[in-house]
Amino acid sequence: MTVDLGPRPLDGLRILDLTTVVMGPYASSILADMGADVIKLESPGGDILRQVGPSRSGEAGGMFLHANRGKRGIVLDLKSEEGRATALQLIADVDVLFYNLRPSAMERLGLSYEAVAAQNPAIIYVGAFGFGRDGRYADLPAYDDLIQGLAAIPALLAEAGDGTPRYVPVNIADRIVGLHAAIAILGAVHFRDRTGLGQRVDVPMFETMASMVLADHMAGLSYTPPLDAGGYRRLLTKERRPFRTADGHLCVVLYTDQHWRRFLEIAGRDDLTSDPRFVNHAARIKHADEIARELATILATRSTRAWQDVLGKADIPNAVMHTIESLMQDGHLEDVGFFIHSLHPSEGPVIEMAPPSRWSLSQPRASRPAPRLGEHTSEIAAELGNARREPNDVEHQPIRSF
Incomplete structure (x- = not known):
């Protein structure tokens, strides 16, 4: 049983989704929430993400459920002639082919852009994979940890921490590149709707993450000759962390001159208002470590609730540190209404997350x-x-309850 609560922004768009694990499925789940008919094509063994995390049935862990809701599932063996022929039939009837295999693997499957465009000239052929096909890394495997390392994220965390390189404990590369892939698909659809022309779009992980990291940290390296060695000092101070209070932790951002004046008055530290390290934003960035240590000393004197009360009244940005x-x-x-309680046909009662955006007419x-x-x-x-039954087909009726 499906849910029909009115029109959605991408109703009528059809996507054949060959992606697996996190990056691609996350991107296509956003488009499915917007109304696209996303057909998830899996091999007979299934997407390996089904095996990640606990599951009542052993068929689908939580990450799989969140990254693949709203999609229809089909099983095909693309390495077989029959499976490839069925895939090409599907390709003839979709707007977008989305994959995250290396381009060389798609060519070996007989599903290169040229082969696919011969079947459907207007198709939008989108690949999200490790590295741009013209570079020396083109044929290398790519996973979130590898891309984080190449994009200097562990090195930045080491500089900002205890000197130990670490990965961000979120699949940050997969999800950021997934967002870029979803945007690229929408852009290509808009272009095709205006011109009638399909095209190939590559969304490489390394280049996407390099652009994100360097946008913050190129700094003086943006100039010729360089003005400094790069790095945004406010983000790299070892003291940039949730601050310890008398009974817990609190996240506080004192960004503007006004924020600082109000805070120092509340804290009874008017003596610091004339301190040259505090006089303006540029000075505070230059002395970020010292400023953060002063702030840490002050915040340790009161409870989290007490600080929230006075900072809230002064309109100073702060937030609790959640687990x-x-x-x-x-x-x-x-x-x-961020969390939605529903029933899954194999997993029973589950909790989902609603799309975070709010639309006045066509809510995803x-x-x-x-x-x-x-x-x-x-x-x-x-x-x-x-209409013949495929050998791996499973007869199940999905159940949905809000």
Whole structure:
């Protein structure tokens, strides 16, 4: 059973999704929430993300559920002639082919852009993979950790921390590149709608993450000759962290001159208002470590609640430091209906996250739960005029409850 609560922005757009794990499925889940008919094509063994994290049935962990909701699932073996032929039938009837294999692997499967465009000249052929195809890394494997390392993220964390390189404990490269891929698909769709022309679009992970990191940290290296060795000092100070209070932690950002004047008055440290390190934003950036240590000393004198009360009244930016568990109990998220309780056909009661954006006319939403392996193979085959049951098809009716 699917949910129909009115029009969504991408209703009518059809995407054949060959992606697996996090990056690609995350991107296509955003488009599915917007109304695109996303057909998730899996091999007979299924997307490996199904195996990540606990699952009631063993079929789909939480990350898989969140990254694949709203999609229809089909099983095909693209290495077989029959599977490839069925894929080409699907390709003839979709707007977008989205993949995250290396381009050389797509060529070996007989699904290069040239082969696909011969079947559907207007198709938008989008690949999200490790490295631009013209560079020396083009054929190398790519995973989130590898791209974080290449994009200097562990080195930045080492400089800002105890000297130990670390990865960000979020699949940050996969998700940021996934967002870029979703945007690229929408841009290519708009171009095709205006011109009638399909095209190939590559979204390489390394280049995308390098552009994100360097936008913050190129700094003086943006000039010829360089003005400094790069790096944004406010982000790299070892003291940039949630501050310890008398009974916990608090996140505080004192950014403007006005913020600082108000804070020093509240803290009874008017003596620092004339300190040259505090006089303006440029001086505070230059002395970021010292400034942060002074702030840490002051904040340790009162409880978290006491600081929130006075900082809130002064309109000084602050926030609690959540854990994963407390984040899921956040009152604001409850107010806006961020969490949705639903039923999955194999997993039972589950908690989903609503799309974070709010639209006045065409609100994105999940129309169905993440598919079981091969759940819609017969349905999609019938749409192709091929009503025979595929060998890996599974008969299940999805259940949805809000």
